[in-house]
Amino acid sequence: MNQSKEQKVIVTTTINSPTQALLKYCDKTKSDDWSLVVVGDTKTPHEEYRSLERSFSGVVYLDPEDQRKLYPELSDILGWKTIQRRNIGYVFAYDKGAEIVASVDDDNIPYASWGENLLIGQEVEYDCYASDLGVFDPLSVTKNSHVWHRGYPIELVPERHKVKYAGKKTKKVLVQADLWDGDPDIDAIARLSIMPCVRFDDVKTPYGSEQMSPFNTQNTFFDRSVIPYFSVLPFVGRMDDIWSSYMLQHFFPNCVIYCPSSVFQERNVQDLTKNLENEILGYRKTLSLVQDAKNFLNYLPDETVRFWKAYRSQFGDKT
Numbered sequence: 001m002n003q004s005k006e007q008k009v010i011v012t013t014t015i016n017s018p019t020q021a022l023l024k025y026c027d028k029t030k031s032d033d034w035s036l037v038v039v040g041d042t043k044t045p046h047e048e049y050r051s052l053e054r055s056f057s058g059v060v061y062l063d064p065e066d067q068r069k070l071y072p073e074l075s076d077i078l079g080w081k082t083i084q085r086r087n088i089g090y091v092f093a094y095d096k097g098a099e100i101v102a103s104v105d106d107d108n109i110p111y112a113s114w115g116e117n118l119l120i121g122q123e124v125e126y127d128c129y130a131s132d133l134g135v136f137d138p139l140s141v142t143k144n145s146h147v148w149h150r151g152y153p154i155e156l157v158p159e160r161h162k163v164k165y166a167g168k169k170t171k172k173v174l175v176q177a178d179l180w181d182g183d184p185d186i187d188a189i190a191r192l193s194i195m196p197c198v199r200f201d202d203v204k205t206p207y208g209s210e211q212m213s214p215f216n217t218q219n220t221f222f223d224r225s226v227i228p229y230f231s232v233l234p235f236v237g238r239m240d241d242i243w244s245s246y247m248l249q250h251f252f253p254n255c256v257i258y259c260p261s262s263v264f265q266e267r268n269v270q271d272l273t274k275n276l277e278n279e280i281l282g283y284r285k286t287l288s289l290v291q292d293a294k295n296f297l298n299y300l301p302d303e304t305v306r307f308w309k310a311y312r313s314q315f316g317d318k319t
Helices: 020-031 046-055 064-070 072-078 083-095 154-159 188-194 224-229 237-251 272-277 280-291 293-299 302-313
Strands: 008-013 034-039 059-062 100-104 108-110 123-131 163-172 175-182 207-209 219-223 256-265
Touching: 008 020, 008 083, 020 034, 020 108, 034 083, 046 059, 059 064, 059 083, 064 072, 064 083, 072 083, 072 302, 083 100, 083 224, 100 224, 154 280, 188 272, 219 224, 224 237, 237 280, 237 293, 280 293
Parallel strands: 008 034, 008 100, 034 059, 123 207, 175 256
Antiparallel strands: 100 219, 108 256, 123 163, 175 219, 207 256
16 A cells, blocks of 8 residues: 555445446546555455455455454454444554545545545635534535435424524634535435435535534545544444544534535435434434533443444554
């Protein structure tokens, strides 16, 4: 893997043969200064990804045995057949010196400009919004405000448009969440009732809030400094990345910015009713977790707390 001074690493998980999106990320490693880490699972067609490694010098594939050898405790806790194995990719990228980690999904096809307008680590001017509810829904100020971001507290959804424009402000960006056209990663209630296909072409410039707001891991860029404090939490259903987004903002307040779409999501086939079932924990507890973020461990299942401590231990005194 390239060890450039400003190393940038794309991390994803997959059980599929290389998708159109994933092949485009492979191409990014040829012309841009990106590397790609693909974290496999038991169902992943391993030889197809070994072939990609041979074809692209910037691609690394971690098969199940690689993961067991590198991070045995994490591997054991996470188990198999789970997207949470992406955490192993985060630790691996960090250990290899990544300064920027891009977390992507294999059904999010990158536009040609993907990864070119990075604001990570910079002091950036942005359009700032403040919610009367204390939690900002980043979709509420777009033309697609009929849907809301997955993991926005469900109790606040009816009044999520109570937002005030607070003018231009600046912040140091540690998390850049680019938006996503197509079939968006919204919660199951919105998808089942609306079945949206969206384009965020009205978003032209960076925006955000000084308040907490949810982000996911489908098209998001992270500064190296926050990786030890962010993970895809196991055993909490579809709150895996969302709760972790709120937890990160407890450690690093006012560090998140939202930017124009840089992918088109051709969503993998999913069972929407199962998705709904996997979001129930969030409907019950997300608002309480956000309002009491300093005590976030109190809201996690015991097995998730065990994972969190094991994940943090991977970074030792390096943080």
